C-alpha cells in the first residue's frame with residue numbers, strides 16, 4: 001500500500017507490484033495497437049475519468065485491461081481492441097527483434113526510435129555502432145573496406161576497375177560482411193535472454209543475413225526506401241542542419257548511395273522482406289506496426305492464442 005500515502009492517483013495492482021495509473025503508459029499501449037497518438041491520449045484520459053467517476057482508489061491490471069478492451073469495443077475500435085490484447089500477450093511471451101534496413105539517409109534511425117517508443121522497446125542499436133566495434137577487432141590491413149563508409153568502400157577493393165558496373169556494390173558487400181557478425185551476435189543474445197531490440201542501419205541486407213534468422217517468427221525484417229532522389233537528398237540537407245554529419249560527403253556520393261538503396265530494395269524483394277516508402281514518419285511507423293502486429297498475429301494463432309484468455 002506504499003502509493004496510497006503519496007499519491008491521490010488510482011493505484012493499479014498486479015501480482016507482484018503496484019503503480020499509480022498512468023495515462024501515458026496506457027496511451028502507449030494503445031498506439032502500439034495502432035491507435036493514433038492524438039486519439040490514444042484522449043482515450044486514456046477518458047478511461048481515467050471513468051475510474052474516477054466510479055470512485056475507484058485501486059484497480060487490478062486485469063480489470064483495467066478488461067475495461068479498456070470493452071471501452072474500445074463500445075467506441076467502435078474493434079480492430080484496435082483485438083490488437084491491444086494480442087500485444088499484451090506478445091510482449092509477455094516473446095522477445096521482439098526488429099531489423100530496420102535501408103541505405104544511408106532513408107530514415108532508418110528516425111523510424112527505429114519511433115517504433116521503439118511505440119512498442120515500449122528500450123534498446124535500439126545502430127549498425128554504425130556495431131561497425132565501430134568490429135573496427136576495433138578487425139585490422140584495417142585485413143578488411144580495409146570496413147574502415148570506409150558503405151558508399152566509399154569500393155575504394156578499398158584491390159585492383160578494381162572503375163568501369164565495372166557493380167564496383168560500388170562489390171565494395172558495399174565487402175563493407176557489410178564483417179558487420180553482419182555483430183548483428184547476428186546481438187540477435188542471438190536477445191533470443192537467449194528473451195529481450196527485445198530494434199537494430200537499424202544500412203548494413204541490414206536481408207539476403208546477407210543467415211537464413212536461420214529469417215525462419216525465426218519473432219525476428220522481423222523491414223526495409224525502408226525513398227524512390228524520389230530529390231526527397232532523399234533533402235533528407236541529408238535536413239539532417240545536416242541538426243547534426244555534424246557532413247552534407248557534402250553524402251551529396252558527392254549520392255549516386256552510389258542511390259545505387260546501394262536500389263540494391264537493398266532488390267535484395268529485400270527477393271527475400272520477401274517488406275519494403276516501405278518512408279515519406280511520412282507517422283505513416284511509415286503505422287505501416288511498420290501493422291506488419292509487426294500481423295506477423296505476431298499469425299504466431300499467436302499458431303500458438304492457439306484465444307482473445308478470451310486475455311480478458
Ligand SMILES: Nc1ncnc2c1ncn2[C@@H]1O[C@H](COP(=O)(O)OP(=O)(O)OP(=O)(O)O)[C@@H](O)[C@H]1O
Pocket residue numbers: 102103104105106107108109110111201202235236238239240278279280281282284
Ligand atoms: N519520414 C520522414 N519524413 C521527414 N523526415 C524524415 C523522415 N524520416 C527521416 N527523416 C529525416 O531525414 C534525415 C535522415 O534520417 P536518419 O538519420 O534517420 O537516416 P538514416 O537512414 O538513419 O541515415 P544513416 O544511415 O546515414 O544514419 C533526418 O534529418 C531525419 O529527421
Ligand SMILES: O=C(O)[C@@H](CO)OP(=O)(O)O
Pocket residue numbers: 104128148149150151201202203
Ligand atoms: O556508411 C554509411 O553509409 C553511413 C551510414 O551507415 O555511415 P557513415 O556515413 O557515417 O560512414
